[in-house]
Amino acid sequence: MELLPVLNYLAFFLVFAGIFAVMALGLNLQWGFCGLFNVGVAGFVAVGAYASALLTGPPEPERFGGFGLPVAVGWLGAMGFSGLAALVVGLAALRLREDYLAITTFGIAVVIQLVALNAQALTGGPFGIQSIPKPFADALGTGLGWNLAYLGLVLAVLGLAWWALERLVASPWGRVLRAIREDELAAASLGKRASAFRLQSFVIGCMLMGLAGAMYAHFVGYIAPEDFLPVLTFQIWAMLIVGGSGRNAGAVLGAVLVWAIWSAAGTLIREALPAAEQARGAALQVVLIGVLIAAILVLRPRGVLGERATVSRHAG
Amino acid sequence: MLQLIADGLVVGSVIALGAVGLTLTYSILRFANFGQGEFMTWGAYLAVSALAVVLAATGAGVMEPLGPFSFGWQLIVAMILAAALTAVLALLVDWLLFRRLRRGNAITLVIASFGAALALRNLVQFLYGTLPEYYTREIQIAIRLVPRDVLGGLRITPDQMLVIGLTLVLMLALQGLLTRTTLGRAMRATAQNPALARVAGVDVEGVIRATWVIGAALAAVAGVLAGVVGQVRPGLGFELLLPLFAAAILGGIGSVRGAVVGGYIVGLAESLSVPLVGAEYRAATAFVVLIGILLLRPTGLFGERA
Numbered sequence: 001m002e003l004l005p006v007l008n009y010l011a012f013f014l015v016f017a018g019i020f021a022v023m024a025l026g027l028n029l030q031w032g033f034c035g036l037f038n039v040g041v042a043g044f045v046a047v048g049a050y051a052s053a054l055l056t057g058p059p060e061p062e063r064f065g066g067f068g069l070p071v072a073v074g075w076l077g078a079m080g081f082s083g084l085a086a087l088v089v090g091l092a093a094l095r096l097r098e099d100y101l102a103i104t105t106f107g108i109a110v111v112i113q114l115v116a117l118n119a120q121a122l123t124g125g126p127f128g129i130q131s132i133p134k135p136f137a138d139a140l141g142t143g144l145g146w147n148l149a150y151l152g153l154v155l156a157v158l159g160l161a162w163w164a165l166e167r168l169v170a171s172p173w174g175r176v177l178r179a180i181r182e183d184e185l186a187a188a189s190l191g192k193r194a195s196a197f198r199l200q201s202f203v204i205g206c207m208l209m210g211l212a213g214a215m216y217a218h219f220v221g222y223i224a225p226e227d228f229l230p231v232l233t234f235q236i237w238a239m240l241i242v243g244g245s246g247r248n249a250g251a252v253l254g255a256v257l258v259w260a261i262w263s264a265a266g267t268l269i270r271e272a273l274p275a276a277e278q279a280r281g282a283a284l285q286v287v288l289i290g291v292l293i294a295a296i297l298v299l300r301p302r303g304v305l306g307e308r309a310t311v312s313r314h315a316g
Numbered sequence: 317m318l319q320l321i322a323d324g325l326v327v328g329s330v331i332a333l334g335a336v337g338l339t340l341t342y343s344i345l346r347f348a349n350f351g352q353g354e355f356m357t358w359g360a361y362l363a364v365s366a367l368a369v370v371l372a373a374t375g376a377g378v379m380e381p382l383g384p385f386s387f388g389w390q391l392i393v394a395m396i397l398a399a400a401l402t403a404v405l406a407l408l409v410d411w412l413l414f415r416r417l418r419r420g421n422a423i424t425l426v427i428a429s430f431g432a433a434l435a436l437r438n439l440v441q442f443l444y445g446t447l448p449e450y451y452t453r454e455i456q457i458a459i460r461l462v463p464r465d466v467l468g469g470l471r472i473t474p475d476q477m478l479v480i481g482l483t484l485v486l487m488l489a490l491q492g493l494l495t496r497t498t499l500g501r502a503m504r505a506t507a508q509n510p511a512l513a514r515v516a517g518v519d520v521e522g523v524i525r526a527t528w529v530i531g532a533a534l535a536a537v538a539g540v541l542a543g544v545v546g547q548v549r550p551g552l553g554f555e556l557l558l559p560l561f562a563a564a565i566l567g568g569i570g571s572v573r574g575a576v577v578g579g580y581i582v583g584l585a586e587s588l589s590v591p592l593v594g595a596e597y598r599a600a601t602a603f604v605v606l607i608g609i610l611l612l613r614p615t616g617l618f619g620e621r622a
Contacts, residue, residue, distance in 0.1 A: 035423065037423050037426060037427070039350075039430065092607050092610055092611055093610060096610060096614050098422075098423060099347065099348040099422065099423065099426055100565070100610060100614070102348060102350075102423075102426055103348060103561045103565070103606065104606065104607070104610065106350070106557070106558065106561075107558050107561075107562075107602070107603040107606055107607075108603070110558050110599060110600070110603065111599075111600045111603050114596065114597055114599055114600055117596070118594075118596040118597065230554075231434070234430070234431070234434050237427065237430065237431075238431075241427070279445075279446060280441065280442045280445060281442075283438040283439070283441035283442040284438070284442050286434055286435075286437075286438040287434075287435045287438045287439050287442065289431075289434065290431045290432065290433070290434035290435030290436075290438065291431070291435050292431075293427065293428070293430070293431030293434075294412075294413050294428055294431040294432055294435070297413075297417060297424060297427060297428050297431070298413065298416045298417065298428075301420070301424070
């Protein structure tokens with residue numbers, strides 16, 4: 001077997017796993033630490049991807065945007081716009097029953113998908129946005145070297161996000177989050193405003209999703225509405241649930257595991273089914289993820305690496 | 317204008333039927349079931365299969381249309397079979413999944429319903445493929461009820477009128493069931509306070525089963541009706557999920573009357589928004605309605621409790 005294609009595929013696989021891991025970390029901050037059920041992951045990822053593509057891309061006469069800004073500005077912009085979208089949703093839904101957030105985030109993802117499909121002048125419509133700049137491609141070309149360099153960049157962002165989140169949840173702020181998740185009334189009686197903490201955690205989590213979306217856009221170089229279908233949301237949820245919510249290590253491990261299962265199932269279906277049945281096979285791949293979510297919830301609710309129960313030494 | 321209202325009433329009927337099941341499971345099982353739309357899809361597709369079986373069993377190759385409608389009696393039989401099978405499917409999902417999670421957090425149930433919805437939708441796509449199906453190829457002539465010079469006129473097919481009529485009949489029957497029978501009283505008692513209902517001798521597990529049967533059967537009927545006035549597609553239920561939630565919350569969770577009124581309001585809002593924002597953004601209307609009600613009156617129009 002040739003070494004080069006294998007290395008190339010490995011780099012490709014790990015870049016995607018890293019990008020998914022950043023999304024899963026964002027979701028873990030919302031669900032694992034704060035109990036917020038976000039069903040619109042794909043929507044916030046899409047906002048980040050489109051924002052960065054429009055900020056950094058080359059000018060396009062048919063379409064808005066293409067400001068040709070540096071990639072770093074695009075990534076910051078992606079976080080900004082996703083955070084803004086999260087702020088709007090959060091302000092409307094977070095003060096209500098917890099499952100209303102699920103329904104509202106589901107709705108915003110549907111609307112973002114509609115805008116991506118139909119607002120031709122902004123998003124390029126069904127054809128999406130092409131020629132999104134690839135950072136350092138001038139120096140490294142687009143071969144294995146570039147893939148490895150991008151992998152390094154993704155891992156650096158992942159590490160940074162991990163470090164920042166670990167610091168954040170170990171801080172007094174993180175303790176309040178967990179206190180609210182476990183017992184809102186007790187936290188409120190200590191003078192902690194649950195709604196404000198929830199909103200902060202929701203917005204920061206969505207900013208990470210937007211950043212991951214931008215990393216995706218600049219790796220592939222091309223985005224279209226069908227990259228951000230609800231199945232993406234399901235995948236990220238499967239990652240968090242399989243890995244174990246409440247721990248950052250669980251989120252990252254889940255991202256690698258589920259992405260590996262997904263890719264393997266895809267390859268298997270491609271090999272096993274004739275060309276005419278491929279579309280139906282792809283549906284089976286999604287059934288697998290759905291069953292996986294359900295099975296883990298029933299059989300191993302804490303996931304592979306779940307949060308350990310913290311019980312006071314004085315309890316008892 | 318009149319035409320848009322009529323179209324809105326037809327869409328609203330389908331939404332209302334689905335939303336009633338959603339609001340019942342929401343208030344009695346206490347979680348937002350993201351799988352409700354998939355029961356509609358399964359109902360519509362099970363009716364496709366049941367219709368084929370009924371046609372084969374009676375030896376009739378094609379359906380003879382019944383009166384002014386585009387379909388024959390075979391579709392009615394197929395719809396009843398599909399409703400029964402969808403109810404069995406709902407009970408099966410409950411037995412396999414939701415029953416085991418009921419003790420835990422309500423949000424765990426929502427995630428589980430999310431996974432179940434995903435699996436169910438893609439299973440349909442795997443079994444039936446992605447191409448749309450039709451119950452009948454019969455072309456129906458729309459009847460002109462109002463001449464063109466009065467408010468733009470109104471044309472409606474007998475099928476569409478049947479959809480509206482059947483929805484209203486089913487809703488009245490359900491309202492009667494909930495208010496006048498022992499089962500209905502037990503269901504309302506469980507919705508209000510499960511622990512108290514159990515102490516009073518209500519068989520809560522039985523009530524839960526009845527809720528699934530009613531909710532899924534109504535969803536299946538809604539799916540078949542959506543197929544009668546449109547196409548049967550794998551995305552049928554998923555695309556209606558947001559309108560269903562908007563209708564159920566607009567009406568107030570737990571209120572059957574509210575879900576029906578909410579269904580018609582969302583249907584009309586979608587239909588009337590088309591000239592304003594264009595058909596491609598029609599689906600966003602339900603979201604606007606949802607955000608509006610959450611900001612202004614989160615308990616809904618007929619909400620019984622916060």
